Amino acid sequence: MIKLINVNMNFRGKEILKDISLTIEQGEIMVIIGPSGSGKSTLLRLIIGLLQPTAGEVWVNGREISHMNEDELNKIRLEMGMVFQYSALFDSMSVGENVAFGLRQHTAMPEEEIARTVRRKLRMVGLRGQENAMPNELSGGMKKRVSLARAIAINPHIVLYDEPTAGLDPIMSNTIDRLIVSTRRMIDATSVVVTHDMASAFSIADRIAMIYGGGIVEIGTPAMIKQSENPIVAKFIRGATGIAENRGRSRA
Known part of the structure; x- marks a missing residue:
């Protein structure tokens, strides 16, 4: 679905990504x-085409996008x-209007169908009946769920x-993790998740890739990453081990 080939990214002479x-x-x-x-976030921006690589190729669903026009x-x-x-989220728009934004901008979907889609997507993220709420009335976790509903509105x-x-507490972080996994199942989506949260990473990932010094230093399943003998990887995940264990107990 996504393939990066020898991708390099420089900003003002500074090498951000090299040979990814x-x-x-x-x-x-x-x-x-x-x-x-x-x-990590630069990688996401390359995949969605907000940045063009200095060198290399970015393929999305069989198409090379790095030289496409807008x-x-x-x-x-x-x-x-x-x-x-x-x-x-757009603070001046209701929850329903935020979720509907992309549908109104990029499709010719009738308003009745848009309303049904908004209700369905909010229900999927556990926010049934929140269409008329305003962003400033929501907790951080609820805002994340609205953002997810908006992201998946167009399937x-x-x-x-x-x-x-x-910025979320462990209980809400667990909720978001479950939503990421269930979203993959419900809409058959390919997911790319950038995170510092190792508990989340170990919980949701099929595979984990670690970037260090602009390059990928390790890639593998969560079990492989946990057992990595690469000292850079081991040192990075060791700092999150206690948090991961606590999150794991809270899940149980």
């Missing part, structure tokens, strides 16, 4: 981990949904998540 090659299979949940500033990219983006780190093939559990 990564294949993400259809229906997979791929989690990207790494220290702050390692290029009109071509917009057609590709209709197949993607994005859940932003800080939800990025995308790919959903990108930028730090989906950031």
Whole structure:
């Protein structure tokens, strides 16, 4: 579904990503981990076409997108949904209007069908009947769920998540994790999740890729990452081990 081939990304002479090659299979949940500033969010922006690589190729659903114009990219983006780190809801719009935004902008769907879709997507994320609520009335976890409902409103093939559990308490983080997994099942979406939350990563991932120093230093299943002998990987995940264990007990 997604393939990066020898991707490099420079900003003002600074190398952010170097020689990144990564294949993400259809229906997979791929989690990207790494220290702050390692290029994780840059990777998401390359996949959705907000950035063009300095070198290399970015393939999405069989199409190379790195040299597409904006009109071509917009057609590709209709197949993607994005859940932003800080939800990025429109404060002046109700919850229902936020979820409906993409449908009104990019489809000719009748208003009655839009309303049905909004209700259905809010129900999927556990927010039945919240269409008329305003963003400033919602908790952080509820805003994340509205952002997810908006992202999946058009039934995308790919959903990108930028730090989906950031700023949430463990109970709400668990809720978001379950939604990511259930969303994959319900709409058969390929998911790419950028996170610092190792408990979340180990819980939801089919595979985990770690970026360090601009390159991928390890990729594998959660079990493989936990047992990695790479000292960079081991040191990074060790700091989250206690949190992961506590989250695991709270799940039980």
